[in-house]
Amino acid sequence: MKLTKVLSPVTVALMLAGGLILTGCEKKDDQSQGSQTPSVKVDVFKVEPVTYTVKTTLPGRVIASQIAEIRPQVSGIILKREFEESSDVTAGQSLYQIDPAIYQASYESAQATLASAKADASLAQVTLKRYEGLLKTKSISQQDYDKAAAAAKQADAQVMVAQAAVNTAKVNLEYTRVNSPIDGYIGKSSVTEGALVSTAQATPLASVQQLDPIYIDMTQSVIKYEQDEENSKTLFNSADNTTSVSLTFNDGRVYPYQGYIKFSDRTVDETTGTVTIRAEFKNPDRQLLPGMFVKPQITLGTIDNAVLVPQKGITSDVQGNYTAKVVGANGMVESRNNVQVYGGIKNYWIVTGGINVGDQVIVSNLLNLSAMAPNAQVKAEVVSTTSITQQQVDDMINSNTK
Known part of the structure; x- marks a missing residue:
């Protein structure tokens, strides 16, 4: 005999209600997942206030602070040379005796x-x-x-x-007695005893050079010179020129004495478009010799509360404008356009506008962020945070010319 199972009306009602509840839960879950804000894992650099010392390195050549060419003022035969070649002489000391x-x-x-x-x-x-x-x-x-x-x-x-x-x-x-007009170092003699000398001869008998103090002449393009002059009025605090020049030899050694700017020439070289800047240094040990090429570093001033940002955290758009992405107060990714950059040192940009102290600049996953829609809401999931200390900044500046 065939049995037929009959469901009661109550059972049917409960089953229908359960199906509706399940369907409603699935729709609610789908809606929740569809409205969830996407997030991206990023590393950030937190901008800390530092004092940045603005320096510029220029090519420099060492010259004597005084140079006296020893020339005869009367004609005659040299009877005696009265100095040792490559030695120090004093003002008034007899160098040659003419007959x-x-x-x-x-x-x-x-x-x-x-x-x-x-x-x-x-x-x-x-x-x-x-x-x-x-x-x-x-x-x-x-x-x-x-x-x-x-x-x-x-x-x-x-x-x-x-x-x-x-x-x-x-x-x-x-x-007839030829004397040295200055204190200094005298090199080799161009004449010997018995030579005939005259007031009209082109070659000096010898040269006396004062080596302490000593000068270093530097050249800088007039465009960069004018930029530094303008920045000293608006961007940074000008330095005191009495202690504003340091010196590095070409082999990386640092000269132990500080120099200062003696003058900046107001004449532009027509062929090179450069101006000459002269610095004065102590030279008691005569480490600096005329003719040497060195790397002077001029301290132009300081930028207080400077903003240094890793170069990988700043990109440029098709128009050449610098841009950056930061983590906002609500944890969302924010774009900073028209970031102003003064210059760079090592792997950092010196930023003068668009990024502020305390900002968290994103330094990773920038390609993924750039690929998203321009106004897309993206939450930053910070994985690591780094920053830079004043000591690190000073070390970078000091090692920048080595």
Whole structure:
């Protein structure tokens, strides 16, 4: 016998209600999943305030602070060289002795001429005095007296001429001893004893250079020079030029003394478009020698509360504008456009606008974020946070020229 199972109306109602409840739950879950905000795992760099010392490195060449070319002021034969080559000399020290014989004779001759002129002048004065008495007694004419007075004046003038000749002869005699005009270092001599020298010769006898203090001449493009001048007024606090230059040798060694800017030339080189900046350094150990090429580093000033951001955290758009993505206060990803960059050091950008102290700049997964819709709401899931310390900034600046 075939059995037929009959469901009661209550059972059917419960089954229908259960199906509706299940269907409703599935729809609610689907709606919840569809409205959930997507998230991206990112690493961030937290911007901390630091003081950034603005420095610029320029090519520099060492030159002596004073250079004196030793040249003869009279002609003659070199009798003696009176200094050791490659040694220090002092101002007034005798360097060469030129044969003085002819100049000694000229001096003595001039002295004799002076003595004769003085005798003539004395006689002329005696004659004039005698004529004064004769004129009073009408023994001579006025014309004779006038001639005597003129002769006396002429004799006095001859004394002056003779005295000038003596002075000239004395100076020329003194010039036979060639002295150093400055303290400094003297190199090799271009002449030897027995050489004939003259005032018209092109080659100096030797050169004396003052090496302490010493100068370093630097060249900078006029465009960069003007930019630094403008930035010193608006972007950073200008430095005190008395302690604003450090120095590094080409092999990486740091010079132990600080220098300062002596002057900035206001003339632009027409061929190179550069200006010259001169710095002065102490050089007691003579580590700096004229002609050396070095790397001076000028301190232009400081940027207080500077913003340094890893270069990987800043990108540029098709127009060349710098952009960045940060984690907002609500944890959502925010875009920062038109980020202003002053320059870079190592792997960091120095940012002057668009990013502020305290911002969390995203430094990873930027490609995935860029691939999303422009106005898409994306939650940042921060995996790690890094920052930079003042000591790290100072170390980067100090090692930037090595």
